[in-house]
Amino acid sequence: MRVAHLSLGDYRNYRTAELELRPGPNLLLGRNGQGKTNLVEAIAYFSSLRSHRVTGDAALVRAGAESAIARMRVVAEAREVLLELQINRDRANRAQVNRNTVRPREVTRWFSAVAFVPEDLSIVRGEPSIRRRFLDDALVARHPVAAGALSDYERVVRQRTALLKSQRGRGEALGATLEVWDDQLVEYGSQIMLARRELIRDLTIPLKRSYHALVEQDHGPSLSLSESVGEALHGVSRETHPDGELAEVSRETLAAEIRAGLEVVRAREVERGVTLIGPHRDDLVLSLNDLPVKGYASHGESWSFALSLKLALASLLRDESPAGDPVIILDDVFAELDARRRGRLMDAVRDFEQVIVTAAVEGDVPDELSWHRVRIEAGQILEDLS
Numbered sequence: 001m002r003v004a005h006l007s008l009g010d011y012r013n014y015r016t017a018e019l020e021l022r023p024g025p026n027l028l029l030g031r032n033g034q035g036k037t038n039l040v041e042a043i044a045y046f047s048s049l050r051s052h053r054v055t056g057d058a059a060l061v062r063a064g065a066e067s068a069i070a071r072m073r074v075v076a077e078a079r080e081v082l083l084e085l086q087i088n089r090d091r092a093n094r095a096q097v098n099r100n101t102v103r104p105r106e107v108t109r110w111f112s113a114v115a116f117v118p119e120d121l122s123i124v125r126g127e128p129s130i131r132r133r134f135l136d137d138a139l140v141a142r143h144p145v146a147a148g149a150l151s152d153y154e155r156v157v158r159q160r161t162a163l164l165k166s167q168r169g170r171g172e173a174l175g176a177t178l179e180v181w182d183d184q185l186v187e188y189g190s191q192i193m194l195a196r197r198e199l200i201r202d203l204t205i206p207l208k209r210s211y212h213a214l215v216e217q218d219h220g221p222s223l224s225l226s227e228s229v230g231e232a233l234h235g236v237s238r239e240t241h242p243d244g245e246l247a248e249v250s251r252e253t254l255a256a257e258i259r260a261g262l263e264v265v266r267a268r269e270v271e272r273g274v275t276l277i278g279p280h281r282d283d284l285v286l287s288l289n290d291l292p293v294k295g296y297a298s299h300g301e302s303w304s305f306a307l308s309l310k311l312a313l314a315s316l317l318r319d320e321s322p323a324g325d326p327v328i329i330l331d332d333v334f335a336e337l338d339a340r341r342r343g344r345l346m347d348a349v350r351d352f353e354q355v356i357v358t359a360a361v362e363g364d365v366p367d368e369l370s371w372h373r374v375r376i377e378a379g380q381i382l383e384d385l386s
């Protein structure tokens with residue numbers, strides 16, 4: 001698929017903006033702080049309903065305005081669709097697909113993008129919550145309905161934890177109320193655990209391929225899950241290897257394991273007022289040559305791993321989606337890479353239907369492609385340079 005046109009009103013530093021994009025490679029050029037990232041952030045927002053830079057939407061609305069409008073014309077398999085989002089500072093957001101009002105979530109069914117951003121390094125180096133977010137965004141990109149299970153699960157953990165906290169130390173008072181939340185934790189938790197296991201199983205081969213394409217060396221990148229349920233049941237942190245038998249477990253088995261795990265941690269949960277097991281406490285473990293990437297890999301290796309993960313996701317979505325390729329966004333990543341890796345990264349994405357690159361320095365961008373160039377200055381889309 002591809003973005004044909006983006007219109008913005010009161011979005012970040014844009015009072016209004018009209019951006020025409022073409023199939024193939026598009027280059028948004030401009031000095032630092034002019035509004036390049038804001039444009040690709042708006043495009044990516046249609047695929048996930050969140051920005052990679054902030055939690056919450058308030059910063060997306062131009063300072064002084066009450067709401068932002070983002071409208072995008074998308075072409076997928078020769079069909080055109082018009083998506084529109086109104087992002088409100090103080091109210092729920094609104095959305096339209098082909099001018100019909102829909103729930104904002106609906107919009108993500110019509111658009112898919114994979115964004116490579118400087119912050120991706122923290123998938124490898126940062127806290128487990130960042131890796132869980134990568135996994136969950138990937139689940140939604142793969143199956144938009146997963147968004148429902150994820151938000152239901154989040155709500156269940158919040159409410160169950162609030163109950164545990166309010167009754168801290170008084171186990172006997174919890175009884176039947178806790179059971180209701182346990183049932184829902186098991187229901188949604190098992191769905192998410194299974195979907196994550198399937199995801200890492202399916203990312204494993206594309207990851208090896210992508211890493212090799214970027215680095216041209218065989219560092220044996222691999223993915224596994226460190227699951228809190230397994231830890232509660234078996235006492236040690238047990239990792240779930242995608243190529244091992246655990247990946248093929250049924251949802252019923254996982255549900256039974258969560259239930260058994262809850263029994264094991266019950267007394268501790270009541271004492272501490274915390275929901276101790278479930279996907280919200282799990283981690284994605286990344287390894288190179290059987291060593292964990294975090295704490296062992298070099299800066300360059302960590303970067304290559306992060307980029308390969310995103311590439312692997314892009315190729316999985318490409319293979320699975322009936323609507324064609326996801327749009328590839330490379331925001332400011334060339335500045336982080338040496339010339340060889342820039343070339344290899346571009347080689348790996350160049351045959352996607354549309355690639356959108358932002359750069360402050362034109363010399364950082366591989367020049368052998370026929371780019372559609374656009375210059376950005378102080379919240380204005382100045383000229384079409386191609």
Ligand SMILES: Nc1ncnc2c1ncn2[C@@H]1O[C@H](COP(=O)(O)OP(=O)(O)OP(=O)(O)O)[C@@H](O)[C@H]1O
Nearest residue numbers: 012013032033034035036037038059061062063360
């Ligand atoms: N809500 C907002 N209202 C008004 N201006 C904003 C808002 N959010 C961000 N900006 C402004 O947008 C500009 C940053 O734009 P952006 O991040 O797109 O820059 P960029 O061109 O990608 O720069 P770099 O090359 O440094 O990454 C800053 O000047 C910032 O103050």
